[in-house]
Amino acid sequence: MSHVVAAKPPRKAEPPRTVKPPRKVRLDRSDYVLRGISYLTVATFATFCALPFILIISASFSSESAIMRDGFGLLPREFTFAAYEYIFRAPRQIIGSYVVTIVMTVAGTAIGLFVIAMTGYALQRKDFPFRNSISFFIYFTTLFSAGLAPTFIWVSRYLELRGSYLAVFLQLLMTPWLIILMKNFVRSVPYEIVESGKIDGAGDFRIFLRLVLPMMKPALATIGLFLALGYWNEWYLSSLYLGSTVEFKPLQYHLYNIINTANALRNSVAGSNVSITELPSNTLKMASAVVATGPIVLAYPFVQRYFVSGITVGAVKG
Amino acid sequence: MAAALTQERVQPRETSTTKKPKSLLRSIVRNRVLLLMCLPAILFFVVFSYAPMPGAWIAFTNFNYRDGIFGSPFVGLRNFEFLIQSGQLWLLTKNTVLYNLAFIVLGNFLQIAIAIMLNEVRSKYFKKISQAVMFLPYFISVVLIGVIAFNLLNYDTGYVNALITQTGGDPIKIYSIAGAWPIIIILFQLWQSTGYGSIVYFAAIMGIDNSLFEAAAIDGASAWQRIRYVILPSLKPTFIILLLFSLGGIMNGNFGLFWNLVGNNAALFQTTDIIETSVYRMIISQNNFTSSTAVGLYQSLFGFALVMLANWIVRKINEDYALF
Amino acid sequence: MRKPLARVAAATLALGMSAATLAACGPAGDEAESGEPTEITMLVLGDKPTNGRLEAMLEELNPILTEQANATLDFFYVEWADWQTQYNTQLLSGDDNVDLITTATDWLFAWENAEKGAFLPLSEEMLQEYAPRTWEQVDAEGHWELTKLDDGQIYFIPEDNFTQWTNHGFFYRGDWATEAGFEDGTITKFEDFTTYFKWVKENKPKAYPWDVSLSIDAALTGYLQGHTDFQTIQGISAGNYFPFQTTEADPYTVTSWYMEGDELVEAAELAKEWNDIGVWREDALNYDGQTREQFFAGLSGADQHHAQTFIGTIVDNMNKKQPGSDPKFFYWGLENGNYFRDILTHGAMAVNATSANPEKALEVYDVLRNDEEAYKLLNFGIEGTDYVMTDDGKLGYPEGYDSSTDALGSNFWAGRMDEFEPDRVTDAPNKQEIYDQLDAGAKDYPYSTLIVNKDLIDPTLAAMGGVLSEYIPQLQYGKFEDPAAAVAEMRQKLMDAGYEDARESIQTDLDAWAETQG
Incomplete structure (x- = not known):
């Protein structure tokens, strides 16, 4: 992630050059x-x-x-197909996990993206006097953090979020890096657009929503993909804040349990009335892995184009 | 960030927000919409990043939940004593830093190499497909990487041992050999991040001014000379910025990767335990919040100092590259 | 830039602190004596049953609870997957949805959690008023003393009126042991298992001699108990380990079997021998399997747990699933009589410190424990569907009942009562014989009333726990090339961690306690 963050954006609003004119050069050995x-x-x-x-x-x-x-x-x-038959014989668990993960991923990506874009835009506005202080306020959290244990105690005992999907959902909404990355992207939107909006009498929020946002599709695709990956691949916060308190665990945490504990493996096919020793446990684990990973890998080719161009925009120009 | 902050510092400040309370108030009112737009993010960081910070006090207490964070008995540096004395803190620091150095050096080397080679590839389809395949590992969860590793390396059914036994050798007890794991972990890290990381360098190569290549061709430069004198120098700023950022995060690890590869296997801790796995394990399997907080606080403070130091040095050398 | 930042930081700090103090005040217990029944949630360990039987049982149980205590019961499960972690994090999180918490001093960290403030201190008045029957029974036997911390407060209710033997040991197959050359298929010495395991390895290629998983220390404990007179002091844990012992010969001197004597090295060397034979999976440290099921399936030559499991589960299952396997039990300390009667806090019930209705919770508990009808519903389920009573007065199961899919799963292990427990048809036929044999040799745990002040040594115990969690699993699974060197290294680290200070501190408490014992 930090790779992209380090990007120095093009200072002028020049579109990224992805295709070079052919070099008319004689090739040697x-x-x-x-x-x-x-x-x-x-x-x-x-x-x-x-x-x-x-x-x-x-x-x-x-x-x-x-x-x-x-x-x-x-x-x-x-x-x-034996392993897959087992999984889909009692698909309640896996379907429940799918629903939880898909809802979190879609909602989290949409909300997170909107908030990040809004913040990134405001922080990039040259006429916004608080932009340095707020930027530093956000950046500082990457320099110093409370640490795992105090955060855990804070979130579970004081915010009382343990056992709630919100504990996972909220904490994945944004990171400082994504905001800074977004800020860099916004810079590629010509300031004249903002000014023209002002001249037309549009408010700051309206300018952002109507004029700036539509120009940032590659950026939104890139950051959106980062967010979606964060939600889809999440298992760590779930292990801390959800554990066995919820019936349906997020997909990767469900997979984590299946892989690491035989109990969870059997529970995942509960209802199929089998003893653990009769389960094809090795292949079942692999099939679960395929089922849990499939969608994000299948989705990738569709977003690849945006993703690559998005990173290219944000990437360093020599 | 680097660039962002640098640039802003270079630019003249339009307004000062701190001089007079009156003008501050007026400024708030005038910028209320932009401030409101930042509010959700500010709230987020207040609630999830700043609010837990006072909790780091746990590191100096014999924490119990009844008395809470500030009511629990104060024990001074007791929680740090053993961590230092036993050499555990040193081991964790050493492992964390060495792994990061390996990731940085090998990672950047591979990424640059792949980027340069991708640039040489002319076939559009080959380029597209190979890029897609190389990014694939970046898309999967670390949980799956743990599965992959176990499939490859386990003693009874692992692919590597299956290959060895098929060719008549004796299977290797990989999950008991601590010395093998730095290599395994580094390989998996490279496997996961190289394809993705090479995009950044690839993009930088695409951005090199064509006239440079033309000039090189006119001078009769070979492919190697083109790399040596045109491409590599152009990648230098990118490399330095990335390097700086990596150095800033040198006390952090790729926690998920380590945890899913090694887990609770104590036989491998000597070579695989990094600060973050240790912090997690202390909570999760030892119910030990005080030591965990102590190690976490050490990580934060030491990391903070490192960033400051790195920044100070960079500023001495070339102010443009400084983070802030 | 600096000034506003400082201001923001200060504000945040203040916010965090005030929130912390606010939350520290805790919720005030409000009474809802009349009106809608209060829902009381009980935390139990186990996988949440999905066969609908628990819900059916609750439909009959809740009217009883409503009538007697104006409350209803609900369950909260800490699943077996990763249960130690999940149990501790659940308690630490201060989740106020849970009212009653199943705990235990020897396997569920009752003392640690009591000290850390997870449990509500129970005053005598409170117990007398809201759980009078329980109070009286426990008080009559003087067992409240077993549940007090050094502040003199009661923190949980012991399962003290239920006979169970929870001393651990190997379950193994008599048929295989006979073939391996043991007379009657009976193994009487810990190290003789080497012969047994070797035989299994050579003659049962599909089975592991002892399929075992994750971080248990059974192989070490088994050896140590049978070769020394160390007696473990309960209640002083370092992480998942109990590192402080005394010896029977010198019961007033605190020592540690991890620190003293050559036996630990011998045990570790034996473990290494077993590892080299291939007694367990090579990747045991990265493996978590249902090893008991493997034993039932004939894929493991041994299993490890306590006597109660042997009597209640192992014999019946093995006789059904591996006919003729002649399951046997070798308990630690069999050789030298170094084992104890069950401690009375192997199961206990605590009230959550953040419970909104602690009084109600006690009332409900009192009914569950003492009302025969409620007790039977909770523990056995509905008669006719979940269980039947045979003509000779034993508890049996209806036709077609399969315990692996039809179990009730209420897992109430914190207040069972002998008078309500009939014999079961699944009990080992020689149950009484086993009890008698255990009883003949067992010692009473001498330190039930010893209270150790751990405030001063908590950081040390935490540090020791860290060291032990690194070394013990490796010693247990024979993963060190040179066990003696590893033990020496571990001992040095434990010393560095402050072992000697902790030992002395406990010694002081033991001395004071010894004086009161006269």
């Missing part, structure tokens, strides 16, 4: 060598990145006995 190495390395590294996913997907379609005998492999061993 070293160019071809470099290009060869590049293809090879990139391909290797990409494979390296994909490999573990293949391993997990294969395992989820393998038979338990084959895994126990031969271990995990790159291709499914004795292909079967």
Whole structure:
């Protein structure tokens, strides 16, 4: 995350250049060598990145006995849907977790994004005299923090939020980094737009909502994706603030429990009347992992374009 | 942030908000809409960041909930004594800092390398697909990374040991070998972050003025010389800013990654315990809030001092790069 | 920039502090004597049942509670997944939705949580007024003394009128032990399990000799108890461990089996031998499985828990699921008679310090514990569907009842009463024999009334807990190449943590206590 934050935005409102004009240059041998190495390395590294996913997907379609005998492999061993059948035989838990996570992700991303954009905009307004103090007020929390234990005690004993989804939902709404990143993005919106709005007699909030916000789609996509990832992948706050107080745990925390405790594994397929020793526990864990991760990975190609261009806007210009 | 604050410092201040109460009040009224727009965020940080801060006092008490944070018996530095004396604080600091250094050095190296190579790739589809695949690890939760690691490395059914036994070797007890874990953790960290991190450098390469490349070509530069004399120097500011930021966070770890890879496996603590895992474990499995707070406070203060020091040094060298 | 920041910081600080003081005042207990029944929530351990039987039972129980105490009961479950963590964080969070809290001094951190203020101190007047039957029974036997902190206040109600043996040991299979060469399939010495485990390893390729998971210290405790006369002082825990002992030979000197003697090293060396044999999973430290089910399925040669589990669960399940397996119980201290009668606070009920209705909670508890009808509903369920009474007066289960899916799951382990507990058809046939055998050799726990002031040594205990949680699991699973060196290292760290100060402080309390004992 800090990568993007460090970005020095373009000072003028010049659109990011993603396509370079072709270089009319004669290529010598070293160019071809470099290009060869590049293809090879990139391909290797990409494979390296994909490999573990293949391993997990294969395992989820393998038979338990084959895994126990031969271990995990790159291709499914004795292909079967058995593990998925178990999960969807009593899908109450997993569906409940899905609903909780989807609601939190959608609502959290929408609200967080709006608040962050609003704040980022106000803090970037050159004529806003409090922008330095407020920026520092927010930035300071990255320099010094209360620490886990005092925060836990504060949130659970004084705010009395333990056992409530709000404890997780609220704490993930924003981070200082995202606000600062948004501030940098806003800078790429020409100030003339604000001024033209003022001339038309629009209020500050109206200028933001009607004029600035529509110009920030890549930024919103990028920060929105960060927020959505934060909500979707959340397990840590849940382990502290939800535990077993709620019936439906957020998806990744549910997965965390399934992976780490046999009890949770059995409970997740409760109702299917089986003893834990008869459960295909290894493949069941893998299938749960696939089910819990699938949507965010599937969603990625659709946002990739915005994401890359968003980061590029925010990224450092030499 | 770096850039943002730097720039603002360079720019002349339009108004001073602190001189006279009257003008302050007037200024508040005049900017009420913008202030209101900031209010939700301000409230957020007051409630979730500033309000718990007085609670750090727990580090100096024998905390119990009946007497509360400020009513519990004061014990001075007792909670720190053993942490220091036993060398635990030192071990945690050492592990945290060394892991971060490894992440920074190897991470940036790989990211730059991948970015440069991606730039050399001409096939559009190849570029797109490989980029997408390389970002994939960034999208999944650390819980899943823990699963992946266990699948690869466990003794009975792990992929690595399955490979070894198939080729006639003896399986390795990876979850008992503390020495192997720095490498494993670093590999997973690189696996997760390199694809994503390379975008920033890639974007910076895209932003290099074309005339530089043309000039290099006219001078008959080879591909290596082009990298050495055009690309790398252009990436220097990016690198320095990223480096500074990483240094600022050197006392923080990638908690989720460590926890999901190692968990409560005490056999690996010597080489894998970082400040944040220790703070979490003290609460979660030892019900020990006072030591946990003490370590957390140490982390905050030491980290704060490091940022200040880093900033001071940078300011001496080149004011433009300073954080504030 | 600096000035406003300071102002903001100050304001925040003030806000935080005032909120802290406000909250410290705590809610005032308000009475709702008439009108709508008050809902009392009881925290129990276990997985929330989903078979609807608990709700059905509550529908019959709640009218009784409404009539007798104008209250109804609800359950709050701390699930087995990660239960130690979740139990402590739940208590720490001060959640005022919970009124009654199941606790225990030996496995649920009752003393620690009482000291940290999680439990409401119960005055004698309060108990006499709102839980008179309970008060009288416990008082008659003088057992309130077992529940007081050094401030002289009562913090929980002991399950003191319920016979149970909770001394731990191995469950193993007599059939396999016979084949391994043990006479009658009976193992009488802790280290003889090496032979048994080896046999299982060689002859039962599908099974682990002892499938065990996570951070227990059974292998060490079992050895230490059977080879020394150390007796653990309850109530002084360091993290999840009880590091202070005395010896039977010298019961007035505080010592520690983690610090003194060669036995810990011997135990660790034995554990290493077992690890090298492959008694447990190589990745045991990263494993949490339902090992008991593995034992029932014939996939584990041993299991570890206490006598009550053996009598109530193991024998019945093994006879059904592994016919002819001849399950046996080897308890720690069997060799040398170094084991104790059950402490009376293995189960106890506390009232949440933040409960809005502590009096009501006590009233409800009094009914649950002493009203036979309510007691049976709570513990056994509805007669005919959840249980049946056999002709010979035993508690049995209806046709087609499967305990793994049909269990009531009320898990009331904090106030069971012998007079309401019939024998069960699932009890081990030789239950009485086991009891008699245990009873013949057992010692009484000598320090029931010893109260230790831990205010001064809490930071030390916390530090020791940190050290132990690093070393004990590794010693237990034989993960150190050189156990002797590891033990020496651990001892040095415990010394650094202030072991000697803590020991002396406890010694002072023990001396004072010894004087009152005459």
